[in-house]
Amino acid sequence: MAASVEISAVRVHEVLLNVKDPEIDSVSIVDLGMVGEVTTDGKHVKIVLLPTFLGCPALDIIKKNTLNAVKELPEIGEVVVEFAFNPPWTSDRITEEGHKGLREFGIAPPPRHIKEDGTWHVDCAYCGSTYVTMENIFGPTACRSILYCKSCKNVFEAMKPVSTLM
Amino acid sequence: MNSDGNLMDPEYKEAVISLLFQLADDDFLYSFRGSEWLGLAPHIEADIAFSSISQDSMGHAAMYYKLLEELGAGNADDLAHYRPAPERRNSILTERVNGQGYYMETPHFDWAYAVARSYFYTQAKKVRIDSLCESTYKPLSEVAVKMRMELYYHKLHWDTWFKQLLSSTDEAKKKMEDAIKLVIDDFGDVFSYGKQKQQIESFGLIGSEEELKAGWKENIEPLFASLQLKVPAIPDHPVKNGRIGEHTRDLEEGLSTLSEVCSADITAVW
Numbered sequence: 153m154a155a156s157v158e159i160s161a162v163r164v165h166e167v168l169l170n171v172k173d174p175e176i177d178s179v180s181i182v183d184l185g186m187v188g189e190v191t192t193d194g195k196h197v198k199i200v201l202l203p204t205f206l207g208c209p210a211l212d213i214i215k216k217n218t219l220n221a222v223k224e225l226p227e228i229g230e231v232v233v234e235f236a237f238n239p240p241w242t243s244d245r246i247t248e249e250g251h252k253g254l255r256e257f258g259i260a261p262p263p264r265h266i267k268e269d270g271t272w273h274v275d276c277a278y279c280g281s282t283y284v285t286m287e288n289i290f291g292p293t294a295c296r297s298i299l300y301c302k303s304c305k306n307v308f309e310a311m312k313p314v315s316t317l318m
Numbered sequence: 319m320n321s322d323g324n325l326m327d328p329e330y331k332e333a334v335i336s337l338l339f340q341l342a343d344d345d346f347l348y349s350f351r352g353s354e355w356l357g358l359a360p361h362i363e364a365d366i367a368f369s370s371i372s373q374d375s376m377g378h379a380a381m382y383y384k385l386l387e388e389l390g391a392g393n394a395d396d397l398a399h400y401r402p403a404p405e406r407r408n409s410i411l412t413e414r415v416n417g418q419g420y421y422m423e424t425p426h427f428d429w430a431y432a433v434a435r436s437y438f439y440t441q442a443k444k445v446r447i448d449s450l451c452e453s454t455y456k457p458l459s460e461v462a463v464k465m466r467m468e469l470y471y472h473k474l475h476w477d478t479w480f481k482q483l484l485s486s487t488d489e490a491k492k493k494m495e496d497a498i499k500l501v502i503d504d505f506g507d508v509f510s511y512g513k514q515k516q517q518i519e520s521f522g523l524i525g526s527e528e529e530l531k532a533g534w535k536e537n538i539e540p541l542f543a544s545l546q547l548k549v550p551a552i553p554d555h556p557v558k559n560g561r562i563g564e565h566t567r568d569l570e571e572g573l574s575t576l577s578e579v580c581s582a583d584i585t586a587v588w
Contacts, residue, residue, distance in 0.1 A: 206464060207377020237460040239468070256547035270474070289471055294374055298366075316463065318470035 157195040157227045164190045164197055164222060171221050175293065179253035181214060185245020188236055195229035197222055202241035203230045205294035211235065224262075236245035243314045259296065260310035265316070277308040284308075325389075333517035335391055335457050336407075337524060339512065340561055341446075342382030343408035346398055347569070348439055350576050351412065352432075354421045360429055367475050371436075374468045381461045388457070399577045403570045404563045407512065411439065411504040413560070413569040418422045421575075430483065430493035437480040440473050440537075442508050445533040449525040450521035458523070458580055477541065484545050498550060506556025509534070 166186055169180045181187060181201070188200040199218060203211050215233050233293045243262035246254075251261035260277040275282050281303035288298040289312070298310045323331045351559045352372035359365040383394035391397065403545075414435070417428035447469055450462035483490045511518045519526045525533075535549055542549045558564035580586070 203464070205374060205377065205468060206381055206461075207373040207375070209373075237464050240460075240464045242467070270470075288363045288366055289475065290363075290370035291364075294370055294377075294468070311469065314467045316467065318467050 157229075159192050159195050159197055159225060159228060161192050163188045163225065164192065164199070167221050167225060168199070168218065171214070171217050174217070174258050175189045175212045176254065176259065179250050181218065183247045183250030183253060185241060185243075185247065185250065186214070195227060196231070197228065198232045198234075200234055200236045202237070202239070202245075203235050204241050208294055210293075240316060241259070241314070242316060243311060246311070254311060259309060260299070260308060262311040262313040266313050266315060270318075272313050274299070274310045276304060276306070277310070278306050280302040319403065329517060330521050331389060332522060333514050333521050334458070335386060335389055336514040337511065337518050338382050338386050338389075338391075338458070339407040340409075341450075342379050342386065342397070343406045344412050344443075345375045345382065345409045347406075347412035349373070349379060350572060351414070351416055354416055354425075355427065355432060358425060358427060364479075368432075371472045374472065378461075378465050378468075381465075385457055385461070397430075399580050403565050403573060406560065406563065406565060406569060406573075408560050408569075409504070409508045409510075410556070410558050410560045410564070410566055410569075411435065411501065411508055411536070413565060413572055414500075414504060415568045415572070425442045428493075428497065429499035430490070431500060433476065433479045433483055434494060434497035437473075437476040438498075438501050438505065439508075440469065440476045441538050442470060442530075442534055444473055444522065445530045445537065448533070449530060452522075453524060454522040464474035481541060481545070484547070490561065499545070502550040502552065503557065506553040507559040507561050510556065510559055512559065534553075 154188045155310050165182065165187075168182050168190075173181065173184060178285050184204070186201050186204065190200075190204045191198045194237045196309055199222065201215065201218065215235070219231055219233045221226065222233075236261065244264065246261060254261045255277055258277050260274040263272040263274050266272045273282070274284070279301060281301055283302045284298065284299050287300050287307065290310075291309055294313075295312055297312050298307060300307050325334075349372040352368055352375065355365070355368050357365065370394070373429050379398065380394065383397045386397055387394040416432060417426055419425040420425070447462050451459055451466060453459040453462065480494075483494050509531045511527060515527065518524060519561050524530075531552060539549055558566065
């Protein structure tokens with residue numbers, strides 16, 4: 153008699169580390185803080201993802217990539233991937249590893265602190281200089297802003313800070 | 319009451335559906351009119367910002383349509399694209415054209431109007447979203463928490479434009495004041511809940527019309543005071559009330575443009 157297959161949440165988590173943001177291939181959805189919960193029941197798996205921005209067109213792609221990646225596990229049963237809003241995704245969910253990956257890609261990670269008046273500061277994603285100006289709070293995607301570094305004279309992007317205190 | 323309100327009560331469910339249609343149609347039309355500015359805004363930063371705000375707002379509309387789908391009101395995409403004008407529940411403010419001419423021909427759109435409409439609409443959305451965060455209907459309060467974080471950036475953007483144009487040249491001020499008048503004339507139905515007012519309010523789905531109006535006024539007063547202007551009064555009776563299906567011709571034309579591609583082949587898979 154064959155032993156019944158048990159897929160562990162840890163194993164699923166390992167697989168999810170290989171699911172990258174479709175536009176930022178140096179950061180996984182785990183390090184972006186998008187994985188809300190992984191539950192397993194024998195060989196069946198359910199993954200709850202937290203959307204970054206509601207109108208983000210990458211969400212469907214991320215969902216599909218997640219589904220396909222987990223389905224690759226041997227003897228996997230049913231896989232369900234769904235989006236939820238509680239807890240809401242906030243930019244402080246991005247891990248240290250995520251910050252590193254963003255910088256590698258040329259995007260300044262979101263600031264950890266937002267001042268009382270709502271302003272925030274990031275350093276240049278390329279040279280680390282603090283001598284930067286905000287060009288546009290809105291950028292090429294919903295989650296990014298455009299800044300300019302006066303030291304290395306590069307335009308760079310930053311992940312917007314997003315917090316429930318806003 | 320359970321965590322999702324009492325969906326077993328048909329009156330509760332009907333009130334949730336009624337409110338969701340108002341919220342969904344508002345953001346759907348607002349983002350459509352915003353997206354018509356693509357490539358036309360005064361400078362590239364404004365263009366990127368407006369596109370991004372429109373994309374977020376379309377995402378919000380999609381969320382509301384999705385909640386409607388979950389309540390059995392129909393498929394989300396169909397609800398967005400195929401409901402005729404008389405079935406729409408958006409405020410007439412959101413359906414108005416951006417100015418003269420058509421996007422595909424020679425648009426002579428009015429930037430002052432775009433800024434004024436966006437400013438007042440975003441301020442109204444802010445008090446609505448704050449209130450929805452406390453809604454008895456939990457799926458709605460959860461998405462509201464999410465939307466509030468995105469709205470923060472929209473508000474920052476439109477507050478800045480509004481303030482700067484009104485503190486600019488006499489010509490800019492004149493254009494802004496004319497635009498504010500147009501916007502406020504259409505503001506009579508923004509805080510209306512239509513025929514379901516009593517149920518929507520008593521089930522605690524959102525704050526009362528009066529509370530929200532007062533909150534809106536309180537929020538914008540400091541900016542108006544700093545510009546030495548009076549907060550314009552919302553008309554007591556709307557010219558037309560979109561919440562009960564009264565609309566302008568602009569909506570019909572807008573909807574046919576908006577749905578042109580998906581209506582061309584309704585069996586296509588996107």
